[in-house]
Amino acid sequence: MSVAKATRVGVVHHNRMKADDGYTLFAPQGTKDVYLIDIDGYVINHWRMPYIPGCHARLLPNGNLFWAGQVKGALEYGYPEEFSGLGGLVREVDWEGNVVWEAVVPMQGHDFQRRENGNVLYICFDTPGILPDDTARRVVGGRPGSEFNGQIWGDCIYEIDPSGSLIWRWLAYEHLDPEIDTMCPLENRSQWPYLNSIWICADGNLLLSTRYLNQATKIAYPSGEVIGRYGRGELAHQHDVRELANGNILAFDNGSHRHTLEPNYSRAVEIDPATDKVVWEYKSNPPSDFYSPICGGAERQENGNTVICDSVSGRIFEVTQEKEIVWEYIVPMTGFKQGSTINRIWRAHRYPTTYPGLRGKNLDPRRLPWENRIYGPDSWKRSYVFSAGS
């Protein structure tokens, strides 16, 4: 469902009795801004960055913003368009926007995690990850002949320490099995398996979203071997795979190239890794009304609610375990893509009022009168509504 038909922006629904309270962080695509809003939609902080996001930012427990920016897009490098979500620069900035730390990370893409000790884990495309010819031949799936210059680029995960030195590296092709980890037959064989999220599990191992495989893959850290495969048969080009406190896996199941003739739909799914079965899901009614073919996020809150990011519609909403929508926000900020106005965000993060990173911060919206005049509640009635097809 395109945002084109949404006539309202900002907080369009809020059930205070059932919604969690907190602050939501997001980086509108095509803009160089990162915003933190409160539950009423007031802008509490605004960081102005040097590049558009590649792809999102997180608020660290120490109160600083950790952000990745896109220095150059895939096409500018001469790569095919499916090498999407590229970044290239990671930065830690304080509440006022001063740069505390940064690293140039060429070919970084999609997701990153920053450890407490300052190390940064990030997904990237790099030449060491290119599959050797005999491995590439064994990869099952994808459109025949669609390799990039005859090669399949395997994803890599790099870990750098605060000095920028590479201290750990994981190359997908060294650990995945082409015969088991088969890829979607409709995608291009330029990339395998296409990583778009990393999550550090409670046991220190890593949970990855391997999108073209339509599965979540768990690897051991630091050995890198595959120790778990989940969600095949249920997931369809998913994003944002996370491990929950109860040990289950939560993912944003986009629904592109789903193996069904039903109209596409997205959903947030919770999978029990012990049985590999779906134990909870949120879909809209009818399901096709909620569909984000790309990007997307799902975050479980402490009170059991789930904050879902419907990226392509520029919509963040919170649902209860009973699947009732109790908070909904349509992003009023816009960027450009291929000449059209969009209000998409790659992923949103919700931080409860008790989050350590917010301690001691000035959370008064009156600190940012201009941002609130343009994007705050007072502006919503006058907001411009994006129109399609003209």
Place this chain on the structure above:
Amino acid sequence: MTIAGAMKKGVTVHEAWRTYKGVTLLTPKEGTGAFLVDMQGRVLHQWDVGYAPASGAELLPNGNLLYSGKTTGSSGIDAGAGGGIVLELDWRGRVVWEHEDLTLHHGAFRMRSGNTLVLKRTEVPESLAEEVQGGLRESGKREDQRMWADVVHEINPRGEVVWEWVSHEHLDPTVDRICPICRRDTWGHANAVLELADGSVLVSFLKTNTLAIIDKRTQDIIWRWGDDELAHQNCPSELNNGNILVFDNGFHMRGFNFGYSRVLEIDRCNGKMVWAYTGGGGSMLHFLYSATMCSAQRLPNGNTLVCESTTGRLLEVTADGHLVWEYLNGLPAIAMEPSRAHSCMVYAAYRYGPDYSGLVGEAAGPEQKQFAPGAGELLRGPRRKEDDKEEAIRSRLEALGY
């Protein structure tokens, strides 16, 4: 859409001086009939047929409604199938002709001769089914291992089958390959059939992404198009110049997980796409998208009426892609139980102008004659102050040579 019901309903764009004025027949997916609305979106007439639709209803040149209904569920065959009855109803909703068969599916087509082309199913012989390529080879129950193919029947007004075409006798397993992520329970999976001006028959096969033209006399497939281009298309139609207009849904698109829809006009002689409408969409943009159903109709003034089914949105665009009319469906406007989907999906929509024989022809009764040219107000709506202003501006521009 959002909980806040942020969807508008009704006519949201209306450039009255560029539209093709008429009435629009739409078939809501969640309804049991069809509605006729005017350019302002007001309901002028409706038929309550009593069956859920198996395809979009059409208003025939004789003034009757041709409606395909569902008497069967999906019965193990891929979602979207189901049908079982084709009816012709007069303006008052009385059934004047019907054809019932458990294997009927999707839509029917009334030929010039008065016969009707329908789609049915038959099982593919197991040895042939083995040779069919593509699709998901999943292990499963016995159900999954049967393969069904389409049969085209030409039915005369007395209900007799006067011509039959069995698709699996003519499709080629090595050429007509099933989409790699579709189930192998149907081969071809026709979703539309029509008669062309030269007497041949065109069938749209969903799972093999093909438009096929069949020579009635020899039963051969004499033209195929779409294997590399289409992605689960629907609603082909023939234009006056012989070109084929089709709605290419962009579902299960190759190389893109972010599929987008488009309306294509194809020159039959050289197989080239001579016109396309995407709403400005393309890779990563989504201004026109509906995974299933949909319709596209070229209007006499050169505009095209497009139905984006899953969002319940009808749009009329000019040849250069400018949107001049948009209607967001809210029908049927009845309360649904909480468990039922409250979608406003529209299976298909067709526009009929004031000179359409189905509205003003000899067969038209007194209720239909209200749409005659003299009764312009009913079609255009009452004259508003803005219309006078528009008229004044338009004549001024014309006088200046624009």
